[in-house]
Amino acid sequence: KAGVTQTPRxxxxxxxxxxxxxxxxxxxxxxxxxYQQTPGQGLQFLFEYFxxxxxxxxxxxxxxxxxxxxxxxxxxxxxxxxLGDSALYLCASSLALIAGHEQYFGPGTRLxxx
Amino acid sequence: xxxxxxxxxxxxxxxxxxxxxxxxxxDSASNYFPWYKQELGKxxxxxxxxxxxxxxxxxxxxAVTLNKTAKHFSLHITETQPEDSAVYFCAASTGGSNYxxxxxxxxxxxxxx
Numbered sequence: 001k002a003g004v005t006q007t008p009r010x011x012x013x014x015x016x017x018x019x020x021x022x023x024x025x026x027x028x029x030x031x032x033x034x035y036q037q038t039p040g041q042g043l044q045f046l047f048e049y050f051x052x053x054x055x056x057x058x059x060x061x062x063x064x065x066x067x068x069x070x071x072x073x074x075x076x077x078x079x080x081x082x083l084g085d086s087a088l089y090l091c092a093s094s095l096a097l098i099a100g101h102e103q104y105f106g107p108g109t110r111l112x113x114x
Numbered sequence: 115x116x117x118x119x120x121x122x123x124x125x126x127x128x129x130x131x132x133x134x135x136x137x138x139x140x141d142s143a144s145n146y147f148p149w150y151k152q153e154l155g156k157x158x159x160x161x162x163x164x165x166x167x168x169x170x171x172x173x174x175x176x177a178v179t180l181n182k183t184a185k186h187f188s189l190h191i192t193e194t195q196p197e198d199s200a201v202y203f204c205a206a207s208t209g210g211s212n213y214x215x216x217x218x219x220x221x222x223x224x225x226x227x
Contacts, residue, residue, distance in 0.1 A: 033215070042219035043158070043203060056214045059115075090157065102148070103215065105157040 002027065004093050004106035012112045018079040021109045025072050025093030032074040033103060034066060037088040046089075049074055078111075086113045116141040118206050120218025127194050128226050135221045137204035138186040144206040147180060147187050148215070153200045161202075162189070194225045 005024045013019050025032050034046040045058040049068035066076040072093075078085055088110050092103035117140040127133050139147075145166035150158035164171045164178045164187065171178050175194075180187040191198055201222050205215040 035217075043205075043217040045214050045216065048214060058214070102160050102163070105150075105159070107157050 004091060004104050006089075006091055006106040006109050008109060009107065010110045010112075012114065013081050014114055015081055015083060017081050018077060019081060019111060020075055020077045021089055021091075021111075023074045023076075023091035023093075023106055025074070025091075026095075026104055029093035029095050029104075030072050031094040031096065032068060032072065033092045033094070034074070034076050035090045035092065036060070037090055037108070038086075043090070046076065081113045083113050086111060116144060116206055116208065116214075116216040118204060118216050118218045120204050120221060122221060123219065124222045124224070126224045126226065129194060129196060131194055133191045133194050133198070133223055133225075135189045135202055135204070135223070136186060137188070137206075137218050138184075139206040139216075140185070141206070141208060142182075142185065143208045144185075146207040147178070148205050148207075149178060149189050150203045150205065150217075151200045152203065152220075158203060191223075194223075196225050196227050199223060199225045 007022045031050045033048040035043045037043050047057045047066050048055050052068045063079045068074045088108045090108045092105045094101050094103045120137045148163035149161050151161045152158040162173050162176050162178050164180050175192045177190045201220045203220045204218045207215050
């Protein structure tokens with residue numbers, strides 16, 4: 001079974017631009033979560049989608065948004081990029097409807113904002 | 115919301131020694147506690163998890179203990195090997211439809227041969 005995939009793997013953007021990251025979950029998984037990983041803050045939860053609905057959202061500004069498609073693939077968008085948005089963005093997929101089941105992580109997208 | 119504190123931030127041990135990483139959580143409704151291992155340049159991978167109805171769980175050299183009263187849980191690695199060197203993250207979730215994992219800031223474990 002193929003694992004979670006993320007595209008692109010690396011991205012360099014300029015302040016003020018916007019970016020869209022993509023995540024394809026494991027086949028059959030309907031839950032996709034997004035995390036921001038930085039050296040100082042660790043893994044911070046952005047949002048989680050299940051069956052095209054956002055079920056939970058972390059403490060990030062409205063510049064961070066996401067969506068999920070009917071095939072469970074998910075995208076996240078960051079508008080008006082800031083230097084502090086430079087990070088590794090990880091998505092994770094899970095089979096379960098409720099929490100308490102293993103999340104499988106993708107390889108991440110390394111975003112650098114200059 | 116949930117807050118997870120993890121200690122220590124770095125841990126260095128000799129090969130064959132034991133390593134212990136501790137986490138505390140703030141939300142008494144949390145009932146699922148996974149541990150992830152992230153090797154340099156790789157994705158986090160689940161190594162063990164425990165639910166609130168269990169006090170201890172073991173898997174070969176790895177064990178996790180949970181104290182619900184004190185709201186803390188710990189990861190124990192025995193007979194450490196160089197390949198155990200990685201960043202370890204604890205996390206907590208309240209379960210149900212509130213599908214949100216709150217992670218600790220991680221522990222960099224170095225096992226010296």
